[in-house]
Amino acid sequence: MNCPVDVSKIVSMIIQDLRQFNYGALIDIVKKAEYSLDFVDHDNWDGGIDYFKLRFHLKYADFAKILSAQKNYEEILTKSLNSFYKDERFVITGIELVAKIDQYVDWAAVAPQHNKESVLRLIEEEKGTLIKAGTGIIQIRDKKENDSYKQRHQQLLSLLKQLGLEPVHRYNDLWDWYNDYKQRGLDTYQSRRAFIRDIYAPLIDTLENSEENTTTLLYYEPTGWDLVDDGANRMKEVLISAEKTLDYQSVGMYGRELLITLAQAVFDKAKHPSTDGTDIGAADSKRMLDAYIHYCMHKKSKEREVKFAKAAVDFSNELTHNRTATAMDAELCYNAVLSTVHIIRTLHKYND
Numbered sequence: 330m331n332c333p334v335d336v337s338k339i340v341s342m343i344i345q346d347l348r349q350f351n352y353g354a355l356i357d358i359v360k361k362a363e364y365s366l367d368f369v370d371h372d373n374w375d376g377g378i379d380y381f382k383l384r385f386h387l388k389y390a391d392f393a394k395i396l397s398a399q400k401n402y403e404e405i406l407t408k409s410l411n412s413f414y415k416d417e418r419f420v421i422t423g424i425e426l427v428a429k430i431d432q433y434v435d436w437a438a439v440a441p442q443h444n445k446e447s448v449l450r451l452i453e454e455e456k457g458t459l460i461k462a463g464t465g466i467i468q469i470r471d472k473k474e475n476d477s478y479k480q481r482h483q484q485l486l487s488l489l490k491q492l493g494l495e496p497v498h499r500y501n502d503l504w505d506w507y508n509d510y511k512q513r514g515l516d517t518y519q520s521r522r523a524f525i526r527d528i529y530a531p532l533i534d535t536l537e538n539s540e541e542n543t544t545t546l547l548y549y550e551p552t553g554w555d556l557v558d559d560g561a562n563r564m565k566e567v568l569i570s571a572e573k574t575l576d577y578q579s580v581g582m583y584g585r586e587l588l589i590t591l592a593q594a595v596f597d598k599a600k601h602p603s604t605d606g607t608d609i610g611a612a613d614s615k616r617m618l619d620a621y622i623h624y625c626m627h628k629k630s631k632e633r634e635v636k637f638a639k640a641a642v643d644f645s646n647e648l649t650h651n652r653t654a655t656a657m658d659a660e661l662c663y664n665a666v667l668s669t670v671h672i673i674r675t676l677h678k679y680n681d
Contacts, residue, residue, distance in 0.1 A: 394570035434539035463521035560587035581648025592617035
């Protein structure tokens with residue numbers, strides 16, 4: 330069912346309405362998205378009424394960043410739409426933000442040994458070898474050439490599997506390619522070159538348009554402390570979506586709050602006295618963690634562990650107030666805080 334409504338004009342008016350209320354971040358989301366007007370239902374009453382839903386399709390990476398605010402954004406967008414769109418025969422019932430179904434390329438699975446540039450280079454090399462074999466530049470009978478191709482092809486197959494992608498052909502050696510182009514009737518060099526370029530084109534396009542996340546995050550194993558685990562997940566969400574100094578400072582703020590939550594999960598004032606006799610406050614994560622580490626390791630040297638926990642707390646506090654905070658600062662802070670969580674979880678495992 331097609332709706333005789335110019336959707337692009339509707340979207341432009343939504344942007345105009347959002348602009349006057351200073352919803353800059355939401356405008357950026359709308360501009361990143363592809364959109365569709367999808368038929369939902371039909372009512373025969375009064376000559377017929379068709380109902381539609383306006384959907385903005387975001388790349389998953391962008392969709393994940395707004396997940397916690399999704400419902401609020403959808404309400405704002407629908408309110409904006411209703412402020413000017415009043416058609417009673419072609420009714421748009423609301424607006425949804427959805428994840429675009431796309432091929433995911435798992436670059437983290439091959440890092441740091443390989444990245445987008447290196448994989449694309451391997452593909453171009455293999456493509457070039459097949460074209461040369463199909464146009465007489467290299468001889469398929471040459472065992473050295475064939476063995477070299479087979480070795481590099483197996484490496485590429487392994488990489489594609491790790492990336493979550495399918496190979497574009499089954500030429501395990503150059504003779505497989507030779508037999509295939511004979512069977513297909515590719516009698517000219519030009520037809521063989523065109524065939525090879527065509528079968529690789531979708532794969533190359535997928536790789537070139539994939540998002541290569543350069544953020545290296547420490548693996549987080551849930552502790553079983555719900556508030557701590559929720560805090561770690563929230564800190565990760567903020568880090569992944571961070572784009573400017575204020576965002577990086579927010580990572581420090583969430584790190585500081587996570588350390589307070591962690592300390593409160595394990596600290597018992599009656600069991601864990603402060604090392605300097607100070608009465609420890611409910612938000613003093615540094616002293617709480619210090620006391621807890623001293624308690625757990627009272628028969629062992631604990632200097633390193635105490636220093637590490639203190640460093641993570643200091644890192645978070647400093648980043649919160651750092652007016653020149655960078656992506657590197659935020660990422661280091663995240664990894665330091667999560668390392669502290671893992672250390673405290675390990676101490677708790679063996680002491681409580």
